[in-house]
Amino acid sequence: MSADLIHFFTTNWLGQAIVIVAQCLAVTVPLLVAVAYMTYVDRKVWASIQLRRGPNVVGPFGLLQPFADGLKLVLKETIIPSSANGVLFIIAPMITFMTALVAWAVVPFDNGWVIADINVGILYLFAISSLGVYGIIIAGWASNSKYAFLGALRSAAQMVSYEVSIGFVLITVLLCVGSLNLSDVVLAQSGGFWHWFFLPLLPMFVIFFVSSLAETNRTPFDLPMSEAELVAGFHTEYSAMTFGLFFLGEYANMILLSAMGAILFLGGWMSPIPYAPFTYVPGVVWFALKIAFLLFVFSWTKGTLPRYRYDQLMRLGWKVFLPVSLGWVVLTAAVLQFSGWVPKP
């Protein structure tokens, strides 16, 4: 019986299709639940920073708040402005949401727990995360509103600028790993937290984290939707679930970049201390804890820092991060070459 089942799921096209759909659901459903609770945790963290209670009415400790919010967004009327470009206006939030989900196909959750273990995993993640800008820029243009358009232009310039330094950060990590495969990146950091890349590459970890704040348009880089100047930036004209998709996409992107940070610098699914009681914990739990830690820092920054001015943001991206990360690439390459630590293929 079981042999028949294995045969069915590995050779029959219907069985393979069922497996693929199940794999997609196994990643997407926990991710969406995580996104829902990320909105809750975000608000709780800000509330604690500001000495408030945060959401505490819907359900015990306000735990059902995200679902109440979601239900509200689903039930509201979708308004499409009469002068907007209808097709692009609807497509834009879908692009944002879709690109945030598609990237998870290559993320390794544990040793071998990955849907598509492709050779160019890091490049795939980088490519997909650079596509997020399209949802925003198309939304800004299709809305036919000056606030939305200004927000979109700011966002496009900002995301393109910070991608450059993220690219250099990735190159440094790749130099130390010698492979573009994400599982290889994690395995190269095996054996305790003192082997993780955040220690030798600490400046790059900081640059990566700050750039990921800028990539996800979070405070202190949330100029594309700065309320004080642009109403709500690129999603000014959006309502109901079209706005909801932007919101979900933004949080899914945050979780994705935290996952990238965990894989590249915090040893992915590895336990911090490679000895008995810690290694019994499944790797996926460690991975989730690392993501949760980085997400907490995201909320913490949002609750603490004021917003950058636009010229300061550009200065930081091009005049500080770019030279520092480029210099660090050269330094890493030189150290690896002259100390003979170049990873063997």
Next chain:
Amino acid sequence: MLLQALAFYVFAAITVAAGAMVVVSRNPVYSVLFLILAFFNAAALFVLIGAEFIAMILVIVYVGAVAVLFLFVVMMLDINLTELREGFLKYFPVGALIGVVLFAEMLLGLGIVGAGSKTIAGLNAQGAQVLAIDNTRAIGRVLYTQYFYLFQVAGVVLLVAMIGAIVLTLRTRPGVRRQKAGDQINRTKEQAMTVVKVPTRGGV
């Protein structure tokens, strides 16, 4: 195999159709969006022949950066469509000529017309050898050994282009007050504050 062939025809058809729409569509923003679609499907075709590195670089460089800037510029333009149509017949022969030249070069390069060694069969045989290692490594091996100088020259050409663009757009405007982050950070309490003894009813 059947699935692969099917995927090839779907991606190829979409690439060609999107390419045609880039030229035909009336709104330049749509043109750029179709161009992005064409890039994507071209990347998918690269994945199908096993060149995943080139596919990803295509998406990162062209879709992630170049097309964003295209879109950026095109959205800012205030375009009059009838004006855009006017020069079509005048420029059509030049465009057609460039198209023919590029097509001829492609045929020559593939060795269908010329009797080069790089026939399709030859390329496939080479590809089979290369596929033993993953193609990122394969590209790295030839790029940094056999083609090292050409690679460096390409870099220098790009640098020159970049400097040229900066020189063209840089203009020094007198009287602009810039924020100097270093000065601000280095300012001490002594420089920034003075304690003034104010006599009663005297004012400062």
